[in-house]
Amino acid sequence: xxxxxxxxxxxxxxxxxxxxxxxxxxxxxxxxxxxxxxxxxxxxxxxxxxxxxxxxxxxxxxxxxxxxxxxxxxxxxxxxxxxxxxxxxxxxxxxxxxxxxxxxxxxxxxxxxxxxxxxxxxxxxxxxxxxxxxxxxxxxxxxxxxxxxxxxxxxxxxxxxxxxxxxxxxxxxxxxxxxxxxxxxxxxxxxxxxxxxxxxxxxxxxxxxxxxxxxxxxxxxxxxxxxxxxxxxxxxxxxxxxxxxxxxxxxxxxxxxxxxxxxxxxxxxxxxxxxxxxxxxxxxxxxxxxxxxxxxxxxxxxxxxxxxxxxxxxxxxxxxxxxxxxxxxxxxxxxxxxxxxxxxxxxxxxxxxxxxxxxxx
Amino acid sequence: xxxxxxxxxxxxxxxxxxxxxxxxxxxxxxxxxxxxxxxxxxxxxxxxxxxxxxxxxxxxxxxxxxxxxxxxxxxxxxxxxxxxxxxxxxxxxxxxxxxxxxxxxxxxxxxxxxxxxxxxxxxxxxxxxxxxxxxxxxxxxxxxxxxxxxxxxxxxxxxxxxxxxxxxxxxxxxxxxxxxxxxxxxxxxxxxxxxxxxxxxxxxxxxxxxxxxxxxxxxxxxxxxxxxxxxxxxxxxxxxxxxxxxxxxxxxxxxxxxxxxxxxxxxxxxxxxxxxxxxxxxxxxxxxxxxxxxxxxxxxxxxxxxxxxxxxxxxxxxxxxxxxxxxxxxxxxxxxxxxxxxxxxxxxxxxxxxxxxxxxxxxxxxxxxxxxxxxxxxxxxxxxxxxxxxxxxxxxxxxxxxxxxxxxxxxxxxxxxxxxxxxxxxxxxxxxxxxxxxxxxxxxxxxxxxxxxxxxxxxxxxx
Ligand SMILES: Cc1cc2nc3c(=O)[nH]c(=O)nc-3n(C[C@H](O)[C@H](O)[C@H](O)COP(=O)(O)OP(=O)(O)OC[C@H]3O[C@@H](n4cnc5c(N)ncnc54)[C@H](O)[C@@H]3O)c2cc1C
Ligand code: SF4
Ligand code: SF4
Numbered sequence: 001x002x003x004x005x006x007x008x009x010x011x012x013x014x015x016x017x018x019x020x021x022x023x024x025x026x027x028x029x030x031x032x033x034x035x036x037x038x039x040x041x042x043x044x045x046x047x048x049x050x051x052x053x054x055x056x057x058x059x060x061x062x063x064x065x066x067x068x069x070x071x072x073x074x075x076x077x078x079x080x081x082x083x084x085x086x087x088x089x090x091x092x093x094x095x096x097x098x099x100x101x102x103x104x105x106x107x108x109x110x111x112x113x114x115x116x117x118x119x120x121x122x123x124x125x126x127x128x129x130x131x132x133x134x135x136x137x138x139x140x141x142x143x144x145x146x147x148x149x150x151x152x153x154x155x156x157x158x159x160x161x162x163x164x165x166x167x168x169x170x171x172x173x174x175x176x177x178x179x180x181x182x183x184x185x186x187x188x189x190x191x192x193x194x195x196x197x198x199x200x201x202x203x204x205x206x207x208x209x210x211x212x213x214x215x216x217x218x219x220x221x222x223x224x225x226x227x228x229x230x231x232x233x234x235x236x237x238x239x240x241x242x243x244x245x246x247x248x249x250x251x252x253x254x255x256x257x258x259x260x261x262x263x264x265x266x267x268x269x270x271x272x273x274x275x276x277x278x279x280x281x282x283x284x285x286x287x288x289x290x291x292x293x294x295x296x297x298x299x300x301x302x303x304x305x306x307x308x309x310x311x312x313x314x315x316x317x318x319x320x321x322x323x324x325x326x327x328x329x330x331x332x333x334x335x336x337x338x339x340x341x342x343x344x345x346x347x348x349x350x351x352x353x354x355x356x357x358x359x360x361x
Numbered sequence: 362x363x364x365x366x367x368x369x370x371x372x373x374x375x376x377x378x379x380x381x382x383x384x385x386x387x388x389x390x391x392x393x394x395x396x397x398x399x400x401x402x403x404x405x406x407x408x409x410x411x412x413x414x415x416x417x418x419x420x421x422x423x424x425x426x427x428x429x430x431x432x433x434x435x436x437x438x439x440x441x442x443x444x445x446x447x448x449x450x451x452x453x454x455x456x457x458x459x460x461x462x463x464x465x466x467x468x469x470x471x472x473x474x475x476x477x478x479x480x481x482x483x484x485x486x487x488x489x490x491x492x493x494x495x496x497x498x499x500x501x502x503x504x505x506x507x508x509x510x511x512x513x514x515x516x517x518x519x520x521x522x523x524x525x526x527x528x529x530x531x532x533x534x535x536x537x538x539x540x541x542x543x544x545x546x547x548x549x550x551x552x553x554x555x556x557x558x559x560x561x562x563x564x565x566x567x568x569x570x571x572x573x574x575x576x577x578x579x580x581x582x583x584x585x586x587x588x589x590x591x592x593x594x595x596x597x598x599x600x601x602x603x604x605x606x607x608x609x610x611x612x613x614x615x616x617x618x619x620x621x622x623x624x625x626x627x628x629x630x631x632x633x634x635x636x637x638x639x640x641x642x643x644x645x646x647x648x649x650x651x652x653x654x655x656x657x658x659x660x661x662x663x664x665x666x667x668x669x670x671x672x673x674x675x676x677x678x679x680x681x682x683x684x685x686x687x688x689x690x691x692x693x694x695x696x697x698x699x700x701x702x703x704x705x706x707x708x709x710x711x712x713x714x715x716x717x718x719x720x721x722x723x724x725x726x727x728x729x730x731x732x733x734x735x736x737x738x739x740x741x742x743x744x745x746x747x748x749x750x751x752x753x754x755x756x757x758x759x760x761x762x763x764x765x766x767x768x769x770x771x772x773x774x775x776x777x778x779x780x781x782x783x784x785x786x787x788x789x790x791x792x793x794x795x796x797x798x799x800x801x802x803x804x805x806x807x808x809x810x811x812x813x814x815x816x817x818x819x820x821x822x823x824x
Pocket of ligand 2: 016017018020021022023024057058060061062063064071073491492
């Protein structure tokens with residue numbers, strides 16, 4: 001939950017917006033704001049996660065700095081979101097991971113890559129680590145990889161469950177079963193299409209200034225689709241391995257490879273684009289997050305870069321090192337799933353669901 | 362910029378009227394410069410605070426509903442102005458308003474359905490998505506792409522007019538003086554509503570207690586120079602649009618959020634604790650514009666809108682919470698008016714209410730009888746604590762005094778001739794069409810229509 005100071009500022013801002021309402025058409029936040037009978041810590045947690053940080057309401061606010069009201073919805077909501085990611089995070093001792101995003105990323109990368117380097121060296125033997133390799137299961141058995149990542153996935157899912165359950169209750173959503181299917185599908189549609197990044201007129205967001213742009217939305221789409229493709233590549237690969245008894249490596253024209261390579265390239269382009277978008281963002285819209293936001297982009301980028309490198313490195317002496325680095329990135333990414341920026345997707349989805357649900361009440 | 366710069370068209374003021382004129386002139390091949398007194402962040406004058414304009418339309422195409430035809434529009438305008446309008450210009454404005462939405466959309470402005478709480482305006486008013494500042498940003502962007510040159514913080518503009526011809530002007534920027542000349546001048550620098558000295562000339566000392574709802578930059582310097590150069594004037598200096606707003610709002614630029622909509626749900630007293638007008642005469646959006654003047658006429662230009670708990674939640678939320686008390690006595694103390702007088706007013710009011718079925722969304726039958734000043738609708742006893750009070754002050758929106766123009770937006774010379782190369786658009790000439798009263802959205806409509814005419818005629822003249 002956001003601190004008292006952030007909550008107080010968010011309530012001040014919402015009180016002025018609610019008397020103004022000019023931004024009603026930009027996104028879901030303002031109609032949702034109008035439904036609240038009073039502004040509280042809990043509905044600030046809801047409204048702030050509904051905000052997609054498109055910047056429209058800031059660029060168009062007649063009360064923005066230097067006006068004495070100094071209204072800046074995206075900035076205060078970003079702060080409130082960060083604080084809610086921190087406070088709801090499970091287990092609580094992981095909370096510093098949110099507050100020190102880049103340090104958490106760097107540490108998890110370092111530790112994971114070192115672990116895999118050790119493991120690969122252990123398996124292949126120090127003298128053979130740089131010898132040309134074709135099959136990475138010679139470097140690390142499939143069963144070892146599978147068990148490490150199954151365990152990590154389990155930890156991720158448990159952490160999501162505990163974190164999001166708290167958030168769900170905090171914003172007063174009823175039991176999942178009592179929410180209508182229509183609300184679920186509307187929320188998921190908004191999330192997948194990033195409806196709230198279109199400015200309300202379809203021309204996009206105002207992160208970088210007064211002209212709307214669709215690029216942030218497009219890059220985010222690339223990342224999301226790329227991610228799903230890579231995820232499916234893994235699922236299909238697992239099915240090939242266990243179901244069809246066809247172990248990796250797979251040829252270029254097999255399903256896992258096609259999914260993985262397409263997804264990987266989309267991730268590379270999407271992440272690079274989001275990184276660029278971040279650099280050109282109007283600094284007034286964002287509060288400093290110590291690299292929390294960018295850590296996911298960076299990890300996704302390097303995971304797909306090293307992943308795409310694996311088939312190229314096949315048969316060379318670089319495969320061993322590259323495999324260790326790639327697996328290290330993947331593990332660091334798993335840590336980010338649980339305790340990093342990745343969770344923003346779920347917070348947003350739940351906020352969108354609460355929004356749809358409130359509309360039906 | 363060097364001291365020898367020359368433009369086909371110089372536009373004074375970068376609100377909607379000036380921007381529209383600048384864009385139109387540039388699209389007609391003119392080189393254009395806008396001089397704007399405000400810093401970039403505060404550009405756009407009162408246009409920054411607007412939310413809609415009023416286009417004539419037959420189709421009901423997005424964002425409009427139904428139809429709002431010429432005759433009905435003209436009737437509305439004649440009714441609110443009490444005939445104080447130049448008929449030909451009024452008809453011109455209405456006809457041309459039909460193209461406003463398409464023109465604005467073509468120039469990057471987006472629209473949205475009526476804002477909640479303004480559904481009754483869905484047929485007559487087109488709402489800008491994101492409000493007036495979004496419109497201002499889009500038009501500035503468009504103008505820049507057309508090569509229009511904009512100078513911000515251009516202060517102390519001094520017009521050099523020879524006879525009735527504009528020759529050139531000087532202005533200051535960061536304590537440097539610049540001189541630029543132009544074939545034509547478009548005056549679009551708004552009214553003088555932010556100039557309390559000038560308002561005081563018309564209103565007397567009461568003006569010192571006015572709050573200015575919009576930009577602090579509309580001081581009327583350009584209007585003053587044009588009137589001093591003996592161009593023909595329209596409207597009276599004491600005609601203005603003034604509404605009752607929260608007395609605690611900032612002196613300038615409070616905009617829409619300083620509104621208080623609780624008046625029809627209770628009573629309004631002055632600082633002697635006495636009522637002075639029928640609070641339930643009509644729906645608030647139709648009446649709020651008379652309350653500015655009503656309050657300006659009270660001692661110290663202050664009033665208090667008083668309601669009881671039954672009214673809570675029935676009106677638009679306010680930025681500042683009302684002063685509240687469990688007793689009338691306590692409330693009187695908080696707002697510093699004689700408790701005995703307030704108690705007496707409320708007792709008399711309560712005794713005079715006749716029971717009816719309350720409906721704040723219709724002109725209901727809850728009224729008072731046998732009072733000196735009766736309340737015609739929504740009159741319910743003020744008897745349920747806690748009681749609330751909002752202090753009210755006159756909030757001036759804009760002034761009506763302006764320069765007379767013809768149907769080419771050209772300034773008029775006393776003898777009935779038109780000036781050759783000075784044009785006017787927006788608030789500075791709105792008094793030609795709106796000599797009195799107000800119609801929601803007409804200000805922006807006049808600015809749009811005359812901005813386009815001025816831009817086109819100025820460009821034509823320059824070639
Ligand atoms: C709170 C509020 C809400 C309103 N809402 C609506 C609405 O919804 N619909 C509607 O139709 N009307 C509305 N109005 C009225 C509307 O604002 C005006 O009719 C309209 O904006 C006038 O446009 P304009 O371009 O003539 O003036 P402005 O938009 O005021 O622009 C004048 C420009 O000139 C500049 N300027 C002033 N003096 C000088 C100088 N000496 N030198 C250089 N530049 C100068 C100013 O800085 C400003 O940028 C509202 C007004 C207010 C205050
Ligand atoms: S951000 Fe500004 S313009 Fe938008 S609703 Fe809030 S106060 Fe109004
Ligand atoms: S920044 Fe965008 S998404 Fe967030 S509240 Fe403003 S308009 Fe809505």
